[in-house]
Amino acid sequence: MQITKQADYALRAMLFLAQLPPNQRASTSQIADEQAIPPSFLAKIISQLSIAGLIHTSRGARGGVSLAVSPEKISVLDVVEAIDGPLALNECTLNPAICPSGPDCPLHSLWCDAQAELVSRLKKTTFASVVRSSEA
Template identity: 80%
Template sequence: MQITRQADYALRAMIYLAQMEPNRRASTSQIAGDQRIPPSFLAKIISQLSIAGLIHTSRGARGGVSLARSPEEISVLEVVEAIDGPIALNECTDNPENCPFGPSCLLRPLWCDTQAELVNRLRSTTFAQILPKQGA
């Protein structure tokens, strides 16, 4: 399993926004330049994050992008799922009928447990936890 490049860019954009002072906005060109994200790719990502309710966008001279909630309230899982959809290590984890071995499959419990651990870890990790500690 590998996080898509789009999800990685989305996470980097969110970290950039989380590091800003509250009530500040960043232009997409600032984010793209500082995070080395192709601007056209970032535009699609910003749209998806906005639809998911994770960021606010505004146009105009004083426009830009900002977090919709505080970094303490936004999990890594929310961002990954906004971009890539639900996490699935194997097609059988969410739909056991897709396994040709059915209930006798010896690997499905491992995939399900591993997926649950990953989802729980990403759900419990907020952007505030990722940011460097003040004074560190």
């Protein structure tokens, strides 16, 4: 399993915003430049993060992008799922009926357990904790 490039860019953009002082905004061009994200790609990402309620955007001379909630309340999972949708190590973890082996598949519980561990870890990891660990 690998997250999409779009999710990776979204995580880097959110980390950049989480490192800003409270109530400070950044321009999309600043985020794109400092995080090496193609500006056209970033525009789509910003739109998706805004729809998910993770960031605020405003236009104009004093406009820009800022977090909608504190970094303590935004998890890595929130961002990945805002961009890529629900996390799934295998399609059967979201829809067991899709498995050709049916309900007796010997791998189903392995995939579900591994996915639960990954989801738990990403959900517990907030942007505030990532910022703290990068400053240490």
